[in-house]
Amino acid sequence: MNTTNNFIGNPYIFGSPIRNKHQLYGREETIRKIDNNFINNKKITLLHVQRRIGKTSLIDCLPQFITEDQGFKFVDFSLQGYEYKPIEKILNDLADRIAEVIGILPNEVRELANHSETFFIEGFLPKIINEYLPGKRLVLLLDEFDILGKDEKMPAGKNLFNRLEKGVEQEENLFAILVFGRPVKDMTYLKEFLKKQTPIEVGLLNRKDTEKLIVQPAKKILKYEQAAIDAIWQLSAGHPSLTQLICRNIFAYCRGEEIKQVISRHIELILEQTMQEGIYVFEGFLQPLNDSEKLFFRAVAEAQKIGIDPLNIIKPTGEVTRLALNEAGERLVEYGFLERKGTGYKVKVELVRLWLVENYPLSDEERLQQNGNNNSREPNQIAKVLSLFVVSLTLVTFGIYSFSLILNSSNSRASRSECSRLLEEINVALGDAKERSRVIEKVRNELSRKEESLDLQCPYNYELDRKYNELLYRYGWNQINIGEYDKAIKPLCEITEEYKKFSDVEKILSRWISTDGIWNREKIIEALIDQNQSGDDCLAYSFKSERKKNQLYEEQEKLSKQKNQQRNESFYQQAQEHIKSFEFEKAVEAYCEISEDYEQFPDIQTQLQGWLSGASNLYDDEIEKVREKLTQLKNNCPVSPLK
Template sequence: MIPLQSQRNPYIIGRPITEPEIFFGRHEQLAFIEENLRQGEKVILLHGQRRIGKSSLLQNIPKLVKVDKSAFVSFDLEYYSQENLENLLENLAETIVEQLKISPDKVAIPKAKDIQEEKDIFCTNFLPQIQEHLKDTNLVLLLDEFDALSNNHIGVELESLFKQLKNIVYKNKRLFVIIFAGRKPADISNLLKIFPKVPIAEVGLLDNESIKQLIIQPVADSLKYQPKAIEAITDLSAGHPYFTQILCFAIFSRARELEKWEVSEEDVEMIVDRAVELAEAGFAWYWEALSVPEKVVFSAVAEAQKIAIEKKDQELEKNPLMLLKSHDDVLSRDLLKKLTKELASKGFLNEQASKVKIELVRRWLIQRHPLWHEIRELEKLDKQEIKYTYETLNQIPQTSQNQKQSTLIQSGALNQHPQKSEQDLSFVKASKRKFYLNKTEIWLVAFTILLGAAAIASFVIMYYYAERNNGYFEKKQSLMPTAISTISQV
């Protein structure tokens, strides 16, 4: 075995995995892409949560997808989300030339000002030059973080951009596009309106075998995991590749520090708090993807699990929403059921909507987002804000039956019956403002009251002694004449 002290940490956090030898799983998605490219599908859509591994999959497509006469070019739209459309297309043209290793002096790259003056120059002038260079080879564009684009910056409505994309793709028979999205379900809906028969697949959690390989293969020559340790990591991460990498990164760092060659179940438990710290940035995007009412339910389920474990409360374990009974002046029972169903469909809760799906996320919720805090945030919203949250909640589109898919996207109940939105807003009742204090605030209030009481007591005591001394002085003064008279008589 290679000594641990001489090894750098082989687990990867903070960047996509570009090396095929340490890229595990995703066989179904790779086969799905390969099959649809062979069938000549012009646009393919893959969706999934952020940090689920979409970018890593994208980076490995050129190396693992075997399709004859295809040149792949990857383009991360997140880097250009603040640009207008003209600048974005200019950067895309530069990227295509660079990755295909075409000499810049052989291709006229359209500038933003040229695109602004002649809208179709990218399609009618630039792409034909690229095809002339590629000859009979297809160009496959891999567009990552497609829904990072915003109406506020792109300079055109996103629906208009989608139509332009369709126009470019179908006018160029050797151009294909694979779109990776997932952060904004509403934009996926718009995409499916423009490309109604697009093949679509989900990038989800890894299976147990892929997780096992991800854990043991990077350290096969230096570190041994006991079966219970592998099971513990899998239980904590639920097959989420990002959280698995985080846990293993913390485990390796501790093993190297202690010079311990074997990882036990106890070792895994020892690094959980450290893993939570390492994953803080990742947890932030995980959390911000939710509306305020969803956050309340998410925290309530996490809190209920904690109480159920500590007190062995089976009833609470089955029905975690019992914790929110005292808050029905803000949320109705019907809405809570819909919210839990939506969280389950998004993969945040298990299928029964009774537990947080990823145990590491649950532990982070308990530490960083206690239920009392999320209740307070909810009560800051007025009726209109909650109405808006309700109407935009989980706008994941339905897919037509004739669509080619490896995984169906299921519409939530809220989207299936939009006409019921107004009726269901009855959950927002006249809001009686409540005040929820955390432990620090409670101690602060108690200390303030105690300090005030002590001050009052001190004042009373000082006043009492002052009055007493004053009475004694007056009595002494009244006795003085008598004493003087007596002395004079003597």
């Protein structure tokens, strides 16, 4: 390995999308299928891409495989953040993106998209294709399409799909690729479409392509023994991001040690670092799951290790029933996280399984007690049990005595041995994620930092406060990494000002309550309010600061208004769809769900009044049905003109 000043850059890419098609391995078959759809004039292509599998890389590189020289012009547009936006807003922003990609457009051309949905499809797009892309085909590459909803409760997805389907029928040179993160069959509005066309699945790489990804990037610098390649394959199972991460750490290790040949032992040496650095990918496996799916996923990870049915080690509850757990298994197979193995399940990616077992083992509350057969015990086994019981009782008694000393340390300092034992427990928990919750609860219940710090109670230069703060910080991030932001509040709020990352905690909390992108922001705000009202101030976001207190309540009110606006917008869009289908009674039901603070509330009242007065184009029987529905809902319909 070259150790001169000519530093060798790491050729493996992790943490950022791949921008060069020559660095994208194993997606040739996916691209071939897309190209075949174009050749066969299939105007809409559906892509189901598993989470954290390299979706952005594929989207960025696709136009490099199917190029403008071949007659295609791609316009990419992400629908992230548009779940509650009206269809007009989505089409308007899409028009801006098209204009940005095409180049400068005259205002009168761009404004064609502003008038209505119809003008976008029938006016704006044809003009772009015919005048600005002559002889080319425009491909709208729409990412995160499933964000717009899967059924009638959130109709934006259905609405946009219907517009696109109509548009590609009318315009010969218009195509669309819709990218979904959830199984496409979940989108009920696609039921008829799926009868005639199968979505393209983008998942794990096969063995051959994984070997290329391992070997090719560093082929002039490193040589991999077959055993090393086998070990990487066993861990990553062809997951491109995790394969890149493993190889990136191997390369860095070998570069530092001046090693030119990779052996299987090297994979063992970088495994722990890989699991720490891959948190963003690992958490992506948990984020889309509900409680029963998360529990079953974690149970499979543990059960797989000992070779038993996961349902034999987890305890169903009122909230998570056995039926829900059975359904969770099937759902995780659909997500591509599990695969069938005989009558049971297996986590597809071994590295993910190891991470789950290390970071999120089943708790005692979640785990079924494994009862053995007492009659089968031999005398020496019984003796061992009794001996262990006596030893345990002695230790427990001594432990209670020790912690009582620490608890009363305001009057007497704890001994060095007692503090050493506490230090040892904290040190173990810092390195072992499954111990963190237990040790934190132990300190909370048996010690107190309200009157005296741990360092004052144990004045032996053990830096207990610093280490306990670090423990709280790491445990908080454990919760964040599985998307449980609200549960991270309590440990983060206990961190004291002396901690070196205290300012980071302050920034994190401030960002969470004011950033729209945090999906459970409402829970975070409620948790912060509860923490400050409990008598234990959140030190990093304390109500002792009137400014922070007011800001938190303002954000809570703003969020409430925002949710109400989104709710109103959703019902308004539903009403418009019913009107287009001449379902005026259903339109009335949707309108009656809208609150008075909605900006179009007066216009809706005027419209309903017009329907009742005969000033619209409704037939007499339709008017009568509208009147009956309004009469029926009068007390529960703020917008009713009959009130």
